[in-house]
Amino acid sequence: xxxxxxxxxxxxxxxxxxxxxxxxxxxxxxxxxxxxxxxxxxxxxxxxxxxxxxxxxxxxxxxxxxxxxxxxxxxxxxxxxxxxxxxxxxxxxxxxxxxxxxxxxxxxxxxxxxxxxxxxxxxxxxxxxxxxxxxxxxxxxxxxxxxxxxxxxxxxxxxxxxxxxxxxxxxxxxxxxxxxxxxxxxxxxxxxxxxxxxxxxxxxxxxxxxxxxxxxxxxxxxxxxxxxxxxxxxxxxxxxxxxxxxxxxxxxxxxxxxxxxxxxxxxxxxxxxxxxxxxxxxxxxxxxxxxxxxxxxxxxxxxxxxxxxxxxxxxxxxxxxxxxxxxxxxxxxxxxxxxxxxxxxxxxxxxxxxxxxxxxxxxxxxxxxxxxxxxxxxxxxxxxxxxxxxxxxxxxxxxxxxxxxxxxxxxx
Numbered sequence: 001x002x003x004x005x006x007x008x009x010x011x012x013x014x015x016x017x018x019x020x021x022x023x024x025x026x027x028x029x030x031x032x033x034x035x036x037x038x039x040x041x042x043x044x045x046x047x048x049x050x051x052x053x054x055x056x057x058x059x060x061x062x063x064x065x066x067x068x069x070x071x072x073x074x075x076x077x078x079x080x081x082x083x084x085x086x087x088x089x090x091x092x093x094x095x096x097x098x099x100x101x102x103x104x105x106x107x108x109x110x111x112x113x114x115x116x117x118x119x120x121x122x123x124x125x126x127x128x129x130x131x132x133x134x135x136x137x138x139x140x141x142x143x144x145x146x147x148x149x150x151x152x153x154x155x156x157x158x159x160x161x162x163x164x165x166x167x168x169x170x171x172x173x174x175x176x177x178x179x180x181x182x183x184x185x186x187x188x189x190x191x192x193x194x195x196x197x198x199x200x201x202x203x204x205x206x207x208x209x210x211x212x213x214x215x216x217x218x219x220x221x222x223x224x225x226x227x228x229x230x231x232x233x234x235x236x237x238x239x240x241x242x243x244x245x246x247x248x249x250x251x252x253x254x255x256x257x258x259x260x261x262x263x264x265x266x267x268x269x270x271x272x273x274x275x276x277x278x279x280x281x282x283x284x285x286x287x288x289x290x291x292x293x294x295x296x297x298x299x300x301x302x303x304x305x306x307x308x309x310x311x312x313x314x315x316x317x318x319x320x321x322x323x324x325x326x327x328x329x330x331x332x333x334x335x336x337x338x339x340x341x342x343x344x345x346x347x348x349x350x351x352x353x354x355x356x357x358x359x360x361x362x363x364x365x366x367x368x369x370x371x372x373x374x375x376x377x378x379x380x381x382x383x384x385x386x387x388x389x390x391x392x393x394x395x396x397x398x399x400x401x402x403x404x405x406x407x408x409x410x411x412x
Contacts, residue, residue: 025062
């Protein structure tokens, strides 16, 4: 059997939608707004008719005249490919009233999604590595979701005001700040805390505390009992846990790295911190060769097992997220893609995503200026404190007298 015969489709719904679109310009435009496109039509003859409707003139009643449609298809050499005059006439008179419009549109979107699923399965079987396979699966899922839900991506003024009012009321009753506290009061005063959908980027030269700040923010969420995901490509799980213990227990970091120096009081504080972490909702992925696809997949898994809740994602750090080994992009394009991926991840999960970037000798983000464009908050770790390089929802260029206390693994 041919692919035409075996792929999911609904010929009756295709004809009905085309017929209604020919007789009503209103339904034609409604269909476009509901996500009807050429991929919704599986049969080539119907795809040709749909594409032709885009350029055909309509009469005063908004109808397309069959008498002009057939000669037009003949003139452009598509009449036979569209099935000929009799086939076109059948579609034309199939369902001119549009009385079953909603059901037909839902069927077309459903069939399109199922066809995308079949094609994705084939592409997955041909993927050359896991990174390509995960990217294929993610793209397919997004395309299928869009096919089923249609293209209603905009909000009416009434809907937009409702969303704003709900968010405003929530923020008004949230206390001192509308977002989640960073644990640094001076920073909270400027930004109002971290909010869902925001991308925060810590910029600094090597060994200036980028990882410390990412983990410090994470600890503040953990102390509130919230789920946290940390992705580190540089540090091991033990190193991350050691820094978290140091932050929570306030034990000197030298004790963590050289346990023989620990006294009885240190051991008790470390034990208490370990018990807290063990009972927390902390997830650490310190796997090698992490990509945006693996980070996105694991973040979604963590959110799913926490009943749809994930409060914070830390990624350490941006420039060492791997790209597909088959990628032909330049280094700048790869970093820009990862930066955009982090921002989209924040929006998708509706939680703050915090990552870091190295700075060049001119104190600018290395390898891609796209990082500064994607970031909602860009904080530079300088000798004289934390400089707010960018704050989409707050004041910028302020220098806060907050510096790294290495022995306690925290900024104070």
